[in-house]
Amino acid sequence: MATIRDVAAQAGVNPSTVSRVFSGKAKISEQTQQRVMSAAEALGFQPNAIARSLSVRRTNTIAVVVPHIYDGYFDDSFFPQIMRGLLQAAYPLDYRVLVGGSDSHADVITQTFQILRSHQADGIVVASSRLDVDTVGALVAQGVPFVLIGKPPAHYADVTWVDADNEVCTANVVTHLIHQGHRRIAFVGGDPAVAVTGERFRGYQRAMAGAGLSYCERWVDYGYFAEAGGYKAVERMLPLGADAPTAYYAANDLMAVGILRALRDHQIAVPQQVSVIGTNDSAEATHVVPALTTLRVPYADMAATAATLLIDMILADEPLPPVQEVLPCTLIERHSSGPVAA
Amino acid sequence: MATIRDVAAQAGVNPSTVSRVFSGKAKISEQTQQRVMSAAEALGFQPNAIARSLSVRRTNTIAVVVPHIYDGYFDDSFFPQIMRGLLQAAYPLDYRVLVGGSDSHADVITQTFQILRSHQADGIVVASSRLDVDTVGALVAQGVPFVLIGKPPAHYADVTWVDADNEVCTANVVTHLIHQGHRRIAFVGGDPAVAVTGERFRGYQRAMAGAGLSYCERWVDYGYFAEAGGYKAVERMLPLGADAPTAYYAANDLMAVGILRALRDHQIAVPQQVSVIGTNDSAEATHVVPALTTLRVPYADMAATAATLLIDMILADEPLPPVQEVLPCTLIERHSSGPVAA
DNA sequence: CTGAAAGCGCTTACAG
DNA sequence: CTGAAAGCGCTTACAG
Numbered sequence A, B: 001m002a003t004i005r006d007v008a009a010q011a012g013v014n015p016s017t018v019s020r021v022f023s024g025k026a027k028i029s030e031q032t033q034q035r036v037m038s039a040a041e042a043l044g045f046q047p048n049a050i051a052r053s054l055s056v057r058r059t060n061t062i063a064v065v066v067p068h069i070y071d072g073y074f075d076d077s078f079f080p081q082i083m084r085g086l087l088q089a090a091y092p093l094d095y096r097v098l099v100g101g102s103d104s105h106a107d108v109i110t111q112t113f114q115i116l117r118s119h120q121a122d123g124i125v126v127a128s129s130r131l132d133v134d135t136v137g138a139l140v141a142q143g144v145p146f147v148l149i150g151k152p153p154a155h156y157a158d159v160t161w162v163d164a165d166n167e168v169c170t171a172n173v174v175t176h177l178i179h180q181g182h183r184r185i186a187f188v189g190g191d192p193a194v195a196v197t198g199e200r201f202r203g204y205q206r207a208m209a210g211a212g213l214s215y216c217e218r219w220v221d222y223g224y225f226a227e228a229g230g231y232k233a234v235e236r237m238l239p240l241g242a243d244a245p246t247a248y249y250a251a252n253d254l255m256a257v258g259i260l261r262a263l264r265d266h267q268i269a270v271p272q273q274v275s276v277i278g279t280n281d282s283a284e285a286t287h288v289v290p291a292l293t294t295l296r297v298p299y300a301d302m303a304a305t306a307a308t309l310l311i312d313m314i315l316a317d318e319p320l321p322p323v324q325e326v327l328p329c330t331l332i333e334r335h336s337s338g339p340v341a342a
Numbered sequence C, D: 001c002t003g004a005a006a007g008c009g010c011t012t013a014c015a016g
Helices: A004-011 A015-023 A030-043 A049-056 A078-093 A105-117 A135-142 A166-179 A195-210 A227-243 A253-265 A299-315 B004-011 B015-023 B030-043 B049-056 B078-093 B105-117 B135-142 B166-179 B195-210 B227-243 B253-265 B299-315
Strands: A061-066 A096-101 A123-126 A146-149 A161-164 A185-189 A220-222 A247-250 A275-279 A293-296 A324-327 A330-332 B061-066 B096-101 B123-126 B146-149 B161-164 B185-189 B220-222 B247-250 B275-279 B293-296 B324-327 B330-332
Touching: A004 A015, A004 A030, A015 A030, A049 B049, A061 A078, A061 A105, A061 A299, A078 A096, A078 A299, A078 B078, A078 B096, A096 A105, A096 B078, A105 A123, A105 A135, A123 A135, A123 A299, A146 A299, A161 A166, A161 A299, A166 A185, A166 A195, A166 A247, A166 A275, A166 A293, A166 A330, A185 A195, A185 A227, A220 A227, A227 A247, A227 A253, A247 A253, A253 A275, A299 A324, B004 B015, B004 B030, B015 B030, B061 B078, B061 B105, B061 B299, B078 B096, B078 B299, B096 B105, B105 B123, B105 B135, B123 B135, B123 B299, B146 B299, B161 B166, B161 B299, B166 B185, B166 B195, B166 B247, B166 B275, B166 B293, B166 B330, B185 B195, B185 B227, B185 B253, B220 B227, B227 B247, B227 B253, B247 B253, B253 B275, B299 B324
Parallel strands: A061 A096, A061 A123, A123 A146, A146 A161, A161 A324, A185 A220, A185 A247, A247 A275, A275 A293, B061 B096, B061 B123, B123 B146, B146 B161, B161 B324, B185 B220, B185 B247, B247 B275, B275 B293
Antiparallel strands: A096 B096, A293 A330, B293 B330
């Protein structure tokens, strides 16, 4: 493969001149440019990005690490939407996305640091904030550009993140159900170790309290984002009889689908007897029967915003003030929810 | 950030010794190793992967390029399953996956070459073979490691690829329908410009011919992998009246879902009056009503195989003989297909 | 506008 | 087992 020296020799100029022609920044005479370009063409020359990266200390790459060990991670719309947003924002800025795998939740942080400290990427977007590992603290200590998708723990005020308005949106959904006459509303959260789960639960509590309703602890369950988790939640709550919920809010659509299935298996009509609302507006939401009412979370937009902010940070010479962006969710009303039975 | 020289100075050794300790290949005395490691720890040293890559001419990265411009690309299970397979195979071999975006189908090839020729990755897996661009020819000419997911055009015999047995599997599905008494069977392909579409169509033709059935051209349509495409196919075929198909085979589940919806809108009972079979076993296949019979294509396994083969090629010093792997598909029978109406 | 030189941070034959 | 040197292929201040 031809190098900059080969081109220089062929064009009869100094290698630095070839470099200048390709970087496009310095003024080079029209004539020299022509000579260099035709020599480059003749030799099939393309600058070596690795050598360039070493020299300028910039890779034009942002990273993300993905717990590939969890099959279910690839069933949800979360992952593809995140990738879509990252790519759509990175592409026009001439950035690529480096994806690292990870073996476990704890390994996510190991891999993140390996990529960052070995300079394989200029910065990272961290897409899964868990409460059991202090990713943020470690990242801050490292002094490398990063942006979070999802809020950090409260004591990290000066960190850049983008999130959906989880607490408020969840509260709105619950309030919506309350307006439809529901009083006994179930909260089926995802993984309690994930920060967003807590935010949603607070939204739920706030809405209930705001309406002067008290909730019973048996209306709260965690389904770990799996369809089976939703199914089990229903089976645990149905025995409450007259105290069983008339509406379920689930933190993703997969769990909502499990809830629908459990209800169907128990001959409970949706939405006539019980309402169900999911989250994410995944592909299956429109395909289940009845079509799922769901809280649409703009993951692709969030990822695109995160990538844009990250690249801004990378390109800036000085540290940038932290920015926090909160994107709104939208309730998509379909046919799985409605007024409480008379 | 500390470099190898800092560590060397601190440990009182030559930089090359530090390098040897970290590469782990050369024999270094226990004592020296200790000194180097503790110096490294004290300084928070981690080798710069970019510098290493430049020196050894290897990045430990494989690439894939994704047409991020098509929103629908991220709705199908194809993309996440491919990523899952790549990551699961790459991770244990200590490889990362570089994802490049692309603006259009033609741009896929531009981006592919940019990544490869600028040495940002050691090789590439090409996941979308189109007939309108000679990706393979260009790749062969380049002499860079690559493996295809999907067969190349017939005249490239000595190229490494992995594919599902599309023609045979489609033929089997159609034969299965024939055994159930169907005689008028529709073929709803994806994008005619994609190689797999032709393979599936040949399987369809073969099965029909093998059973002594002739097919009518009006039973053949292309839905471009979109739900609306499936819907329209039904609307085009229903006016055939007594000649309308009693069974539909669709090249992905999204189109099959569109077919189901069109049939429902026309009050045609599935599977009592008409059968439909999709492809891919996507998430929605289990959630539609009736649950979709579908041809499961092992995309994650194909991608994992491709990644493994690619890394083998990269790691081998000499060019490896090309290998072709064909993975089997599985018909998942659910409730959208059955015997033809009496 | 162009050249010569030093440097980015590693690796690895070559000596000893 | 360890050191000194050259090299991977660029970029960029410094001169002129």
